[in-house]
Amino acid sequence: MTNPTVKRFAIGLLAWVIAFVIFFPIFWMVLTGFKTETEAVADPSLIFSPTLDSYAEVQQRADYFKFAWNSVVVAFGSTLLALIIAIPSAYSMSFLPTKRTKGTLLWMLSTKMLPPVGVLVPIYLLFRDTGLLDTKLGLTIVYTLMNLPIVVWMLYTFFKDLPKDILEAGRMDGASTFQEVWHLLLPLTVPGIASTGLLSVILSWNEAFWSLNLTSSQAAPLTAYIASFSSPEGLFWAKLSAASTMAIAPILVFGWLTQKQMVRGLTFGAVK
Amino acid sequence: MNKPRAAGRTVGGLRPLALQGPAVTLLFLWMIVPLAMTVWFSFQRYNLLMPGMTGFAGLENYEYLFTDPALWTAMLNTLLLVGWVLVITVVGGTLLAVLFQQEFFGRGIARVLVISPFFVMPTVSALVWKNLMMHPANGVLAWLAGVFGAEPVDWFSSLPMTSIVIIVAWQWLPFALLILLTAMQSLDDDQVEAARMDGAGPVAIFFFITLPHLKRAISVVIMIEMIFLLTVFAEIFVTTSGGPGLATTNLAYLIYIRALLDFDVGMASAGGVVAIILANIVAIFLVRMVAKNLDE
Numbered sequence: 203m204t205n206p207t208v209k210r211f212a213i214g215l216l217a218w219v220i221a222f223v224i225f226f227p228i229f230w231m232v233l234t235g236f237k238t239e240t241e242a243v244a245d246p247s248l249i250f251s252p253t254l255d256s257y258a259e260v261q262q263r264a265d266y267f268k269f270a271w272n273s274v275v276v277a278f279g280s281t282l283l284a285l286i287i288a289i290p291s292a293y294s295m296s297f298l299p300t301k302r303t304k305g306t307l308l309w310m311l312s313t314k315m316l317p318p319v320g321v322l323v324p325i326y327l328l329f330r331d332t333g334l335l336d337t338k339l340g341l342t343i344v345y346t347l348m349n350l351p352i353v354v355w356m357l358y359t360f361f362k363d364l365p366k367d368i369l370e371a372g373r374m375d376g377a378s379t380f381q382e383v384w385h386l387l388l389p390l391t392v393p394g395i396a397s398t399g400l401l402s403v404i405l406s407w408n409e410a411f412w413s414l415n416l417t418s419s420q421a422a423p424l425t426a427y428i429a430s431f432s433s434p435e436g437l438f439w440a441k442l443s444a445a446s447t448m449a450i451a452p453i454l455v456f457g458w459l460t461q462k463q464m465v466r467g468l469t470f471g472a473v474k
Numbered sequence: 475m476n477k478p479r480a481a482g483r484t485v486g487g488l489r490p491l492a493l494q495g496p497a498v499t500l501l502f503l504w505m506i507v508p509l510a511m512t513v514w515f516s517f518q519r520y521n522l523l524m525p526g527m528t529g530f531a532g533l534e535n536y537e538y539l540f541t542d543p544a545l546w547t548a549m550l551n552t553l554l555l556v557g558w559v560l561v562i563t564v565v566g567g568t569l570l571a572v573l574f575q576q577e578f579f580g581r582g583i584a585r586v587l588v589i590s591p592f593f594v595m596p597t598v599s600a601l602v603w604k605n606l607m608m609h610p611a612n613g614v615l616a617w618l619a620g621v622f623g624a625e626p627v628d629w630f631s632s633l634p635m636t637s638i639v640i641i642v643a644w645q646w647l648p649f650a651l652l653i654l655l656t657a658m659q660s661l662d663d664d665q666v667e668a669a670r671m672d673g674a675g676p677v678a679i680f681f682f683i684t685l686p687h688l689k690r691a692i693s694v695v696i697m698i699e700m701i702f703l704l705t706v707f708a709e710i711f712v713t714t715s716g717g718p719g720l721a722t723t724n725l726a727y728l729i730y731i732r733a734l735l736d737f738d739v740g741m742a743s744a745g746g747v748v749a750i751i752l753a754n755i756v757a758i759f760l761v762r763m764v765a766k767n768l769d770e
Contacts, residue, residue: 220573224591295490306494315701319746428597
């Protein structure tokens with residue numbers, strides 16, 4: 203048998219090498235954002251004098267903040283809407299289960315399997331005819347419905363873990379359904395609701411199919427903004443990297459902070 | 475099939491109906507309205523560039539679609555992409571979960587680094603890979619090839635599908651790892667210890683204890699990934715635009731071309747119907763698997 207310390211060191215080294223390789227593109231992108239355009243296309247090097255020029259230039263294209271604002275409004279708006287619609291539903295599924303509950307949950311999930319591309323044409327035409335095309339409202343509606351099944355699903359998982367007795371006690375004291383949800387259920391499940399909300403924000407923030415197809419200039423979020431760099435203009439690597447870094451930084455930090463809770467809700471409690 | 479109801483009251487049918495009503499109604503509309511319209515359009519002559527040409531088309535759109543070699547290429551590409559990414563992420567994710575479960579220095583930070591790509595938006599990861607990593611002249615991979623004295627690869631022209639698979643797998647491997655790592659944490663140490671006492675090596679422990687333990691988590695990973703992988707779009711849109719030729723056109727991208735570039739609503743809708751049918755075949759199979767797993 204090998205020496206356990208040596209073995210542990212080898213395992214650690216291997217894990218760190220793999221972690222670095224997988225993280226490398228992100229690391230490189232952030233680094234490139236601090237280079238000049240000349241340095242960005244030169245041979246890879248870790249030695250350079252960092253500059254904020256690319257950030258300044260990206261910022262000067264005044265529209266960056268418009269796209270970012272669109273992302274914020276649409277991601278948080280749709281998450282809030284989805285939570286408002288999903289909480290009563292998940293509450294009733296967890297605490298007032300009927301024979302149909304499991305079927306309903308699976309059906310909701312199955313609507314996620316309807317490929318967006320299969321229904322792109324009708325949604326596009328409906329949006330065109332109702333004036334929702336290229337509006338934040340339109341995109342918010344789509345994201346709400348897109349995330350609703352997953353939000354219901356996750357909330358259901360979190361609510362189900364709550365001991366029934368607590369809500370029973372509230373009801374004994376004469377609480378209405380609304381009071382029960384508002385004063386008992388929600389405060390007790392804040393972490394679960396928060397992580398559900400964050401996953402919904404992440405999914406909306408990163409969504410690209412609907413945003414590329416339903417928005418053009420007015421309501422385009424960051425996913426569309428970044429995609430515009432795929433044009434020849436994208437050859438400005440330092441600026442592209444700076445803009446990309448700005449686009450993903452908030453969501454990356456969100457993800458880091460909430461990864462643990464997210465998993466449990468996401469997997470229907472199948473993985474504890 | 476039906477298990478006894480969960481303990482507690484079973485209240486009259488009205489309250490659940492009122493509480494679930496909004497969510498169910500909205501999702502139902504979200505599903506059925508566009509679906510009905512897609513089916514309807516797929517039987518119509520409807521091209522936005524030719525407003526005069528309208529009316530019932532019968533199976534014409536489908537006939538064009540099915541005789542169009544692009545459809546079969548796109549379908550095959552869709553399945554190839556889903557299949558390869560699933561294989562890479564599930565196998566890779568399982569192995570990495572075992573590795574990252576071990577105790578080592580700075581494990582927490584290493585884990586955070588390794589799951590990061592999951593939080594990067596697809597358009598960004600596609601651009602970063604296309605320009606910074608896989609660029610044939612200035613990309614990091616080309617530089618690496620140079621260091622080892624190899625010929626740099628022009629990824630998107632010579633290995634287009636492989637490039638897309640790499641990008642998509644890079645994004646989803648962390649997701650599989652995240653879920654499987656969490657599942658690993660409930661693995662019973664005593665059981666592993668007992669097996670080791672009985673003389674089981676690491677390989678035997680992996681196949682007879684770890685893998686069966688991860689079964690449910692793996693099925694969850696496969697299910698969630700399939701939902702998203704069947705409709706991969708941004709990565710293709712940003713990098714290859716489906717090309718060269720049709721090499722990286724999947725169903726999602728083909729319908730996009732027909733609908734928004736060719737303005738052929740009828741044909742695009744027929745493609746949509748095919749995509750929906752394909753997804754449903756997958757869904758039926760998946761929902762069964764998940765339902766079984768959830769009932770334990």
